[in-house]
Amino acid sequence: MPATRSARQRKAAAEAGALATVTIDLAPDDSFAYTIACTRCEVPRPGSGTRSWSTRRRGEDNGYLAAMDRWILHLAAKHPDASAPCLAYLPEAQARLQERREQRSGRPASSDEG
Ligand SMILES: [Zn+2]
Numbered sequence: 001m002p003a004t005r006s007a008r009q010r011k012a013a014a015e016a017g018a019l020a021t022v023t024i025d026l027a028p029d030d031s032f033a034y035t036i037a038c039t040r041c042e043v044p045r046p047g048s049g050t051r052s053w054s055t056r057r058r059g060e061d062n063g064y065l066a067a068m069d070r071w072i073l074h075l076a077a078k079h080p081d082a083s084a085p086c087l088a089y090l091p092e093a094q095a096r097l098q099e100r101r102e103q104r105s106g107r108p109a110s111s112d113e114g
Helices: 005-016 060-078 084-103
Strands: 020-026 032-044 050-058
Touching: 005 020, 005 050, 005 060, 005 084, 032 060, 050 084, 060 084
Parallel strands: none
Antiparallel strands: 020 032, 032 050
């Protein structure tokens, strides 16, 4: 039986640790979209003001992995003192990031780095 959205959300929140706010909503095509936001970091909002740092990725397990990778790298870069279960996957996250960078070499990196 597939895990429900709330079960997935609890699992993701537990993995992501105390600094993260995890939400899962339904994309227009009925797949899950994972959003992981940082409770500490703010980034400039286009126009004016700021918003919380967050990453959003769509698509069941792929979306979960992609969002969690971004979050792990954010934690490692910005909150080196934080501890979270997901940090156990830091080497894998870095390897996957490297793979994706090689796949799109020549194109500029995504603007939500950091
Ligand atoms: Zn942060």
